[in-house]
Amino acid sequence: MGYRIKQCVNxxxxxxxxxxxxxxxxxxxxxxxxxxxxxxxxxxxxEAAKLGKELTFVGAERAGNKDGTIPExxxxxxxxxxxxxxxxxxxxxxxxxxxxxxxxxxxxxxDKLTAGQIELLKTRKGYRMDVYPTRRSxxxxxxxNERTKKNATLAKLTTDGKDNLAAGLGGAFPFPIPKxxxxxxWNHKLRWQGTGRFEYxxxxxxxxxxxxxxxxxxxxxxxxxxxxxxxSPQDVNDVQMMILNTATAPASRTGEIILAHYSLTGGTNAxxxxxxxxxxxxxxxxxxxNPIPGYENLETADQYPxxxxxxxxxxxxxxxxxxxxxxxxxxxxxxxxxxxxVYGGLYPNRDLSRYELHRVWKVEATVKQGMRHMFxxxxxxxxxxxxxxxxxxxxxxxxxxxxxMEATIYPAVELGACVSQEFMSWDLNxxxxxxxxxxxxxxxTDWLAGDEGRIDLKRFNSDELRRAGER
Numbered sequence: 001m002g003y004r005i006k007q008c009v010n011x012x013x014x015x016x017x018x019x020x021x022x023x024x025x026x027x028x029x030x031x032x033x034x035x036x037x038x039x040x041x042x043x044x045x046x047e048a049a050k051l052g053k054e055l056t057f058v059g060a061e062r063a064g065n066k067d068g069t070i071p072e073x074x075x076x077x078x079x080x081x082x083x084x085x086x087x088x089x090x091x092x093x094x095x096x097x098x099x100x101x102x103x104x105x106x107x108x109x110x111d112k113l114t115a116g117q118i119e120l121l122k123t124r125k126g127y128r129m130d131v132y133p134t135r136r137s138x139x140x141x142x143x144x145n146e147r148t149k150k151n152a153t154l155a156k157l158t159t160d161g162k163d164n165l166a167a168g169l170g171g172a173f174p175f176p177i178p179k180x181x182x183x184x185x186w187n188h189k190l191r192w193q194g195t196g197r198f199e200y201x202x203x204x205x206x207x208x209x210x211x212x213x214x215x216x217x218x219x220x221x222x223x224x225x226x227x228x229x230x231x232s233p234q235d236v237n238d239v240q241m242m243i244l245n246t247a248t249a250p251a252s253r254t255g256e257i258i259l260a261h262y263s264l265t266g267g268t269n270a271x272x273x274x275x276x277x278x279x280x281x282x283x284x285x286x287x288x289x290n291p292i293p294g295y296e297n298l299e300t301a302d303q304y305p306x307x308x309x310x311x312x313x314x315x316x317x318x319x320x321x322x323x324x325x326x327x328x329x330x331x332x333x334x335x336x337x338x339x340x341x342v343y344g345g346l347y348p349n350r351d352l353s354r355y356e357l358h359r360v361w362k363v364e365a366t367v368k369q370g371m372r373h374m375f376x377x378x379x380x381x382x383x384x385x386x387x388x389x390x391x392x393x394x395x396x397x398x399x400x401x402x403x404x405m406e407a408t409i410y411p412a413v414e415l416g417a418c419v420s421q422e423f424m425s426w427d428l429n430x431x432x433x434x435x436x437x438x439x440x441x442x443x444x445t446d447w448l449a450g451d452e453g454r455i456d457l458k459r460f461n462s463d464e465l466r467r468a469g470e471r
Contacts, residue, residue, distance in 0.1 A: 043177050048152035051176055057145035058187075059176030060384040061359065065323065069134060069357050073385065076139020079416025084444055088410075090331035095132050101325070102128040112325050112357065114381060116393040116404030120426065124346045134356040135329055137411045138385045138418035143228050144192050147172035157182060163311040165190075165264045170230025173387055181316030181363040185380065187387035189240065189308060193412075193419045196222035196450020200442035201421065202339060204435040205296050210345035215294070216249035216442070222450055222460065225264060238264045241308065242460045246468075253294065257465055260286055266310045268301065273465040280465045288313060289374040298427055298434045300374070305437065306389040306407055306423055307380065313373050314365035321359050324381055326390045328356040330408035334422055339441045348424065348435065359384045360391075375402065383409065386418050403427050415447050 051057050056073055064072045077091070101109050106121045113121075120127050140148075147169045155168030155175055163182040168174040174190055175183035198220055205213045221243045224236035241262040247253040255275035262268050270286035272293065273279070283293070287310055289300045302309025327333075333342070333352045342349055365378040375394040383390050392405040407423040426433040439445060449455050458464065 042153045042156055043179070045153060047177055048149065051149045051152060052145070055176070056385070057148050057176065058140065058173050058385070058387065059148075059178075065359075070323065070359060071134060071136060073136045076385070076418075077137045077411035077413060077416075078139075079141065080413040082414045084446055088331060088335070088412075090329075090335075091137075092132070092135055092329055092331070095135075097130040097132055100128050100130050109325070112323055114324065114379070114391050114393055114404075115401055116391065116406075116426075117325070119401055119428065120347065120404060126350070127347050128350050129325060129355045130350070130353065131325055131355050131357070132329075134358060136358075136385055137329055138383075138409070139411075139416070140192060141416045144172055144417070147228060148176050152176050157186070161312065162266050163316065164266045165233055167232065169232075170225040170236065171228030178318060178361070181318040181365065182311050184318055184361050184363050184382055184387070185307070185311060185316060185365075188306075188380075188382055188389045190223075190225060191387050192226055192417055193223070194415050194417070194447050194451055195224070195226045196220070196455045198446040198449045198454070199421065199437070199439065200445070201437045201439045202441065203295070204339060204343050204438055205298060206343055206345060206433050206435065208345045208431055212343065213296075214249070214339065215247060215253060218246045218248055220244045220449075220455060220459070222455055222457070226450075233264045236264075240264045244460055244468075256294070257468060258283075258293070259460060259462060259465055261460070262308060266312060268310070271462045271465055273468070278466065280462060282462075295434070298430075298432065299425060299436070303403075303405070303425060305420075306392060306405060307378075313367060313371040314378070315368055317364045317366070319362040319364055321384065322362055323357055324360045324391070325355045326358050326360060326381065326383065327353060327406060327408055328358060328383075328390075329354055330410045330422070333408055334410065334439060337440050339438060342438070342440050343435045347426075347433065361387075388418070388420050402429060412447050419447060421445065 054062055056062055060073060062073045064070045101121065103121055106118055110118060151169050151172050151174050156166045158164045158166045165174065165186060173187045175187055178184040200218050203215045223241050224239040225233065230236050239261065243260050245258045247256040257273040258270060260268055260270040268287045270283040271280055272283055286301050288302055291297050292299050292301055292304065332354060342352060361382040361384060363380040363382065367373050367376050376397040377395040379393045380389050381391040388407065388409055390407050390409060393401060394403040396402045404426040405423060407420050409418055409420045412419045421437040421439055423436050424433055459468065
């Protein structure tokens, strides 16, 4: 049994120092980032005083909208108990769709749709969006709320052009009242979903005729900075996230392992174990627009999950808030059932998808002069109640819409917070889409594995990969 994440913040250093490659890439990067530029100023005490009053603790507008189609926020779904093997209960199962949006009426609703949604509605025959009553079901534990409010005047980004995290409390959102697009995106990157989990899923590479190739994976994911014991990035050696991913099917891919370390100060280090060679190799690039190995060029490294990349190649503009029809309370979509009943050739089963009207933050990312990325422009839509990236549109250098992404979201009562795993990404150029993190046919996700001490941090070491592959 490894150290309990919730008790080991002061031990992260000793755990990680056993991996010299990781230490060099995180601690050195942290020092350089903080030396390179002074940190951006946090908001005033007067602005922060709005949190927990007219604003929720994470920065959402507490009040509903003028039309009454978005209700007042009343705390979200309360935390409760749930056995891992219990089916997840949908508290809104009795809700009926208010209306549907399809190719025949899309123009009527276009002011509350993304460019990607409009494209799918107009070009995919039979694609529709069923719109349900809005349920603001996503809240957070008191300690996360309290630390988020403190972060409002504490958290800072560097001003060296890299937009790395310079200061802030862990176990919280860093910027509940963001002043720019980079701060808003950091809220997504550090969205609170517990400190670690065991998850089991399949990535489905769909063909227009309905056939698909499925890559089954077992993954352990830890978020060191999600610990409420972390009072600075340095407390966790600047580690944002670590994943240990093992392929379990098909036979040709079984035993492949990817280990990735994501840093709060920029960059990702990754290693891969090749069972046929019994060798561990450092992946030279696991960030930006580099393709994920074995993913048929349908996903870049920074598209997983939705976005987890470095920010330094883009200028980030906080456009503002708008009302948008977004996926929400996705209980029916993520329920256990055969994968073939969920994902069709051109899009997932429309009877399983639920959309609601919510306020979102719109962020536009444009590649900086002198920098390069295959997506010259990206538009992100972040849910105001959770900061989760629910919809994303990616454009090429000619301004043409290229990839369209959509996530799922639902409250996990055992955490007292909303979570997201499944997401889809359509590549319009090749007329295919991929369904990532598809858990419908797999064992249930253990969202409490980190908090309850079932994750051994020593496994997240490149020296352990070969031994893990031989077990």
